Amino acid sequence: MTDDDNAPVRFDTKIAVLLRDDLETWQRLNVTAFLVSGLGTQVPEVIGEPYADADDTPYLPMFRQPVLVFAGSKELLTAAHAKAVGRGATLAVFTSDLFSTGHDKANRAAVRAVHRDGMDLVGLAVYGPRNAVDKILKGAPMHP
Numbered sequence: 431m432t433d434d435d436n437a438p439v440r441f442d443t444k445i446a447v448l449l450r451d452d453l454e455t456w457q458r459l460n461v462t463a464f465l466v467s468g469l470g471t472q473v474p475e476v477i478g479e480p481y482a483d484a485d486d487t488p489y490l491p492m493f494r495q496p497v498l499v500f501a502g503s504k505e506l507l508t509a510a511h512a513k514a515v516g517r518g519a520t521l522a523v524f525t526s527d528l529f530s531t532g533h534d535k536a537n538r539a540a541v542r543a544v545h546r547d548g549m550d551l552v553g554l555a556v557y558g559p560r561n562a563v564d565k566i567l568k569g570a571p572m573h574p
Contacts, residue, residue: 441495444563445469445476448510448570450552451501457529457552458573465522465555466497473520473557500570507551513566514556515546524553 447462470477470493478494502510514521527540527550541549556563 439495442560443476443495443558444560445493445495445497445555445557446500446563446567447497447553447555448500448502448507448567449573450504450507452504453552461524461553462497462499464528465524465553466493468522469493469520469555469557476557499573500567501573502570504551506570507554510556510566510570511546511549511551511554514554517558517562517566519562519566520557522555523549523551526550526552 445466447465449458449461453461476493476495477491480491481489483489511521511523513519523541525541525544527544528537529552531537531540544550556566558566
């Protein structure tokens with residue numbers, strides 16, 4: 431490995447998660463994991479190469495770039511969601527209803543049952559050009 435292999439990379443795109451700031455710690459972790467889980471299936475270029483250790487034990491590939499996590503109020507989340515939808519951004523949502531469901535089919539039904547403007551959002555993930563994601567998340571601080 432050369433020194434250039436460790437040089438910082440500036441990506442043209444951004445993967446970002448915005449969490450409502452009143453969530454419990456376990457909820458923040460769970461919501462983040464769920465929100466980013468579908469990104470690689472819809473945007474395969476965000477996935478890097480598989481990993482292997484020095485013994486050649488294989489490991490799954492991961493995102494090729496950092497996932498930035500932000501926090502904000504319910505109002506900030508609602509505004510970010512509206513901007514993301516308006517811009518046609520690649521978007522995942524997690525509503526408060528999903529804390530009481532137990533599987534994927536029930537999760538999809540819970541989201542489907544509520545109109546976009548009536549969703550009680552607790553988190554969203556957005557992917558796209560860095561400047562577009564920055565505009566969508568304007569005003570949201572990094573998660574502490």
